[in-house]
Amino acid sequence: MNSIDEPIFGPEFGHGGFETSEEPDVEHSIRDLLAHQSFCVLCTQGQSQPYGSLIAFAFTDNLKTFFFTTPLATRKFKLLSECNRIALVIDSRCQHPDDMTKVGAVTVTGKAERLQSGEEFEQGIALLKSRHPYLAHFLESDSTALFKVDVVRYFHVTRFQEVSQWIP
Amino acid sequence: MDSLKPYVMPLNDVSETDEKVIGGKASKLAKLVGMGYRVPSGFCVTIYAYNHFIETNRLDEMIAFELGRKRFQDMRWEEIWDAALRIRSSFLREKIPAVIRNTIMTSLKKMGSEKPLAVRSSAPKEDTARASFAGLHESYIGVTGMEDLLNSIRLVWASLWSDAALLYQKELGLDPLRSSMAVVVQELVQEDISGVAFGCDPTAPEEDKAIIEAVPGLCQNLVDGTLDPDRWLLRKSTGEMLAFKPGDRGGAEKGTPLLESDDLKLLYRALQGIETLFGWQPDLEWTGRNDRLTLLQARPITTSQAAPKDDKSYYLTLRPNEQNLKKLAQRVSETLIPQLEKEGEKMAAEDLSKLNDRELSEAIETRQDALEKWKKIYWDEFIPFAHGVRRLATYYNDAVRPQDPYEFIGLLRGQAMRSTQRNRKMMELSEVLRSDPSLLELIRDQVFGEKGPPPSWQDVRHQIHALPQGLNFVRGFESLLEEYMDVSYGRARLKDRPELVLKTVVEMAISKEHSVAGDQVTGGQTDVAELEKKLFRAVGQEHIEEAKEVLRIGRMSWRLRDDDNLLLGRIESQLLRAVHVGVELLRSEGRLQREGRVGEKTANIIIAALRNPSQKKVIIPDENGTERKSHHKKRKSVKSRQLIGQPAAPGLATGPVCRVLVPEDFGAFKAGNILVCDAIQPNMTHLVPLAGGIIERRGGMLIHGAIIARELGVPCVNGVPNAVDLLEDGELVTVDGHLGIVTVGEPEFDLERDINKIYLHPKVSDLLK
Known part of the structure; x- marks a missing residue:
């Protein structure tokens, strides 16, 4: 609880001075949110049309890279091939269905790139498998494309309207 | 209605296990009835009724949103007060479901009494032995008729989320989705004498003492401090009377005790019996004597040790009741503000340049003492007086029930305050500049010139003088400095920094969006009259005088809370002036070795140096103040x-x-x-x-x-x-x-x-x- 602080006189006289509340650790909140959510909304665009899809995702420990997969014959794959600038939306609304102020959300912006082989490809598959073991068959399919997302920044929303930007 | 979840329960028909449903107060009263004590007849509106009202109107979500939008620890007490006001307004606007309404009506009829009612909070967690939260929730006395009763119940429910309760939300375990409130509705028993009784001395619980207090009329007169009670100190172990202090209520009855020894014995026995029954030392409210002794409330005593003085307890002093607010208004407006003004004027008129070292040190000390004194008054009396505006807010909202709970602010418009007079004067000066482009250009070039530091006011003044409108402007500007800028801000006296004030005047003159500071004084009078009419219509003819009084004090509070800041700023400024003269003197004597920025601590260093001529090397440290970086x-x-x-x-x-x-x-x-x-x-x-x-x-x-x-x-x-x-x-x-x-x-x-x-x-x- 902050102390009583009526209009301060000159800051040097007694009760003045600024109170700073402890800064919430944005990175920690984001990490926590990602760890507790398995799915997110992938936002793509093409033909002047935004498009959203629910996907399963995995992410690297430094929060700089996301991985997801999509079948080749999908609208989202086509859109990704036309424009690689994407956004991901992850939130905790399922944990707080009756209190908007407790819901945390992040919008991640970044650039998607398809991976077909190599070290990053192996890393992406491994991370997705460990997070979503039930998707193993889907991940290994020839008609599935693996994408990595290079994160540009996070927009973290708390208490309904408080927004911070974090660059990993 | 689910018969297992009744909305109403009669006080004489509840069991101990019902506490969770009827709350602490009702449960204790029910126990007293069971023991054979006389308790006013009545019923309890259970937490099921509260829950049903909340759920029907989805108020739980509203409360959760109101309290969750910002971190609670980041909310200042004024924001908490605001949140409570908005919650209260919502409770007042929403309808009580018909099923609850009907049940209450039936219970009221069953009571079969036409007497006024007392409507009291009975929260499941209040009045625990660990900490008493007396006064956090509301009670209403003298309620008559069904509509009045329903309103009072709404307000008692809303007081679960009162500002004071929210302040103690952690201790109370308040949770928007779980907490609830029961309400006790009782016949108002009006005896000729009422009072309180304590099973021990709350300030010294270990001592063998009990206390009884009595006032004429309703117990409320004692609880809210309207009347000074007669007071008896008893030996707790024997009931023997140790001391008697008559209450100071003026009038002829002074000195004649309100209670006789039989009355004291009866109350003492009640204290003993209740302590045995409940297992804690009681804090009792009672009314009537002899066989008419009626117990109004029993709860565990909060000892002063259990309730430490902290910001929260200070906060509770910021909500003076109507009586005290009125007294405070009189004292602030008739005594304190005129005194503060006079003291500042006297200091400003003093010629410090002619004082010798000792006299100057005394002048600094006098100013220091004055500032300390007025700061204390500021905290103890001026800040609590701010409640006048909040009282107006609550009064207006209760009567008018507007969609916008801040509609009443319109009633504060048009109050002539020092700051608005100052702003108007600045605006007039800016008008002079606007009407004279050559004058404006000259001053603008001077004060906003990019080459080097800005010139001194004396230099600028000299040049302005030469222009046709110049003399007028200089006179006006210097009187602005004299009358309104003898205040301090961030270690500076604004009077000593005319270039800063001048910049603002120039900015006012050149800004296209020329809002008028004086609007505060002149504008919007029609709206004010409309709002006044709205309020008077809502309270009804018989309460118009009361409404006028609330309005008068609210406006006075708003006006004086502005003036007190500026007047206190002048005392500060005058302390700084004396300190500056001291620094100047030491400098001229070549005794300053190092000179940092002047502040509060500097005053003591200067005083010491002026009193000790042998001190050759005076060091003024740089005080930590507000720095941009x-x-x-x-x-x-x-x-x-x-x-x-x-x-x-x-x-x-x-x-x-x-x-x-x-x-x-x-x-x-x-x-x-x-x-x-x-x-x-x-x-x-x-x-x-x-x-x-x-x-x-x-x-x-x-x-x-x-x-x-x-x-x-x-x-x-x-x-x-x-x-x-x-x-x-x-x-x-x-x-x-x-x-x-x-x-x-x-x-x-x-x-x-x-x-x-x-x-x-x-x-x-x-x-x-």
Whole structure:
């Protein structure tokens, strides 16, 4: 609880001075949110049309890279091939269905790139498998494309309207 | 209605296990009935009724949203008061479901009494032995008729979320989705004598003492401090009377005790019996004598040890009851403010240059003492007097029930205050400049000249004098300095910094959006009259005088709470003046070895040096004050994009940030800037008409900056924690005063565009080829 602080006189006289509340650790909140959510909304665009899809995702420990997969014959794959600038939306609304102020959300912006082989490809598959073991068959399919997302920044929303930007 | 979840239970028909449903107060009363004590007849509106009312109107979600929008620990007490007001307004506006209404009506009929009622809170967790929260929730006495009763029940329910209760939300375990409140409805027993009784001395519980107090008439007269009670001190172990102190109520009965020894014995026995029954030392409210002795309430004593003095307990003193508020209004307006004004004037008139070392040291000390004295009065009396405005808010909302709980602020418009007189004077000076372009150009070039430091006022003055309108302007400006700028801000006397004041006047003259500071005084009188009519209509003919009194005190509170700041600022300024003369004297004697910035501690150093001529090397350390740099921590990776506060004055404004933290910022402030500060103080309200929008750290709908911004139509968001820290000068922000949101920067995607330039990787479609 902050102390009583009526209009301060000159800051040097007694009760003045600024109170700073402890800064919430944005990175920690984001990490926590990602760890507790398995799915997110992938936002793509093409033909002047935004498009959203629910996907399963995995992410690297430094929060700089996301991985997801999509079948080749999908609208989202086509859109990704036309424009690689994407956004991901992850939130905790399922944990707080009756209190908007407790819901945390992040919008991640970044650039998607398809991976077909190599070290990053192996890393992406491994991370997705460990997070979503039930998707193993889907991940290994020839008609599935693996994408990595290079994160540009996070927009973290708390208490309904408080927004911070974090660059990993 | 589920028969297992009754909305109403008669007090004489509940069991011990019902406490969770009927709350602490009702359960204790029921036990007293069981023991054969006389208790006013009545019933309890259970928590099931509260829950049903809340769920039907979805008030739980509203409360959760109200309290969850911002971190609770970041909410200042004024914001908590605001949240409580909004919750209370919602409770008053919503309907009580017919099923509850009907049940209450039936119970009332069953009581078969036409007497007025007492409606009291009975929260399941209140009055536990560990901590008593007496006074956090509401009680209403003298309620008559069904509508009045339902209203009182609504208000008691809402008081579960009162400002005081929210302050103790942790201790009470308040949870919007779980907490509930029962209400006790009883016949109001009106005996000729009432009082309280304590099973021990609350200030010294270990001593063998019990206390009984009595007043004529209702017990409420004692509880709210209206009447001074007769007081008996008894030996707790034997009941023997140790001391008697008659109450000071004036009149002829003074000295004749209200109670006789038989009455004392009866009350003593009740204390003993209740302590045995409940296992704690009771704090009892009672009315009537002999066989008419009726117990109104029993709860465990809160000893002074159990309730430490902290910010919260100080806060509770900021809500004086009507009686005390009235007394305070009289004292503040008739005694304190005139005294403060006189003292400041006297100090300002003193010629310090002729004093010798000792006399000067005494003058500094006198000012120091005066400042200390007035600061204490400020905290003890001026701040509590601010409650006058809050009292008006509650009164207006209870009567009018407006959609906007802040509609009443319109009633404060048009109060002549020192700050508005000052602002009007500044505006008049800016008008002089606008009407004389050559004068404006000259001053503008002088004060905003880019070459080197700004010239002194004396230099500028000399040049202004030479112009046709010059003399007039100089006279007006110097009288502004004399009358209104003898105040301090951030270690500076504004009177000593005329160039800063002049810059603001010039800015007022050249700004296209020429809002008029004096509007506060002259504008909107029609709206004021409309609101007054609305209030008087709502309270009805028989309460018009009462409403006028609430209005009078509310307006006085608003006006004087502005003046007291400026007048106190003058005492501060006069201390600084004396300190500066002291520094000057030491400098002229060649005794200053190192000279830092002058502040409060400096005063003591100067006093000591003036009294000790043998001290040759005087060092004035640099005091830590408000520094711009120290408040701006650079963060590389984290940046706020949207900040949340209170929607303090409606409107939308976009502009560059100008943080006002030190006196120099007054001069740097440009028309259309977004004023970012810790709190708008009366000595800086002249910047408000220039501001495009306002962002304050200090929150509250009824704080100074908010009301002034509303009057001038400047969008304002306050209660933004760390606002001065998170925002940078020059940064573009949008202030949304409707929603209480500050958006930082433009919605750009520059970074996202740049990453493509950096990576330049082939398109995904190319990879498929």
